[in-house]
Amino acid sequence: MQTSFDHEKVSDFLGAEFASRKQRNKSYSLRAFARDLELSPSRLSEVLKGEQGLSEKSADTIAERLKLKPRVREFWKDLILAESSRSGRVRELAAVRLDEHRKQERFRVLREEQFNVVSNWYHLAVLELVQIEEFQKQPLAGIETWISERIGIPRAVAAEALARLKSLDMLTRDKTGRWIAHPEAFGVFPETPSAYVRKYHRQLLEMHITSLLEDPMDERELISMILALPKAKLGEFRAEMRKLVMDLWQKAEGEPRDEIYSFSVQLCPVKKRSK
Secondary structure (H helix, E strand, O other): OOOOHHHOOOHHHHHHHHHHHHOOOOOOHHHHEEEEEEEOHHHHHHHHOOOOOOOHHHHHHHHHOOOHHHHHHHHHHHHHHHHHOOOHHHHHHHHHHHHHHHHHHHHHEOHHHHHHHOOOHHHHHHHHHHHEEHHOOHHHHHHHHHHHHHHHOOOHHHHHHHHHHHOOOOOOEEOOOOOOOOOOEEEEOOOOOOHHHHHHHHHHHHHHHHHHHOOOHHHHHOOOOOOOOOOOHHHHHHHHHHHHHHHHHOOOOOOOOOOOOOOOOOOOOOOOOOO
């Protein structure tokens, strides 16, 4: 399932848009596309062939004409800057931002209405299992049993989780039969947690307690401390915590993975509470 953030070149981005419009309307021509983008047909043809770049002004115009959403608009402009800016430094910085755009797209924060459907922890565990090569080698007929034994849930629950994830297009198989998670990883960071989000976090905390009591230290990590912090800067600390999660996830990219872990970073007030 390709997204706008998968494109490496301006020509790929516009070519995909043209192909999409052509698919919806067989008679849609390159001349019509050029008109809709407020470009001349010859200029558009050169851009699609990679022979010409686009200016920032043209980028803004095209973004308006394509009605790009804010995040996609930022990616689109950086794609143009990385490819066409006369300044080497501008191209370099734009390329760095493109990597950040793609990284954020691959680690998506689930909206509450999406998360409610898959709020039991094992749904996201199944999506992470996709990253393990042993998962990919399992025969289709036995995948539910393998998941059941791997993460300790009943086979029927594993089957339901697989069916639910597939029905939501969060889990698919490509032409070769390889399982693909959409997107590759998820986070749950809503500012006002719902009952479903509280349930999810409670499930993980209970998992951590069980691990604390049962698992040897060389299979887990536990770091806890009490800090005096400026409450006015709590927003900055939250941002740093989220960055830590992103950085840890990114560090595993490109490495062969053979196990999944629950990772929780928490910050809560230490105070007297009502019973």
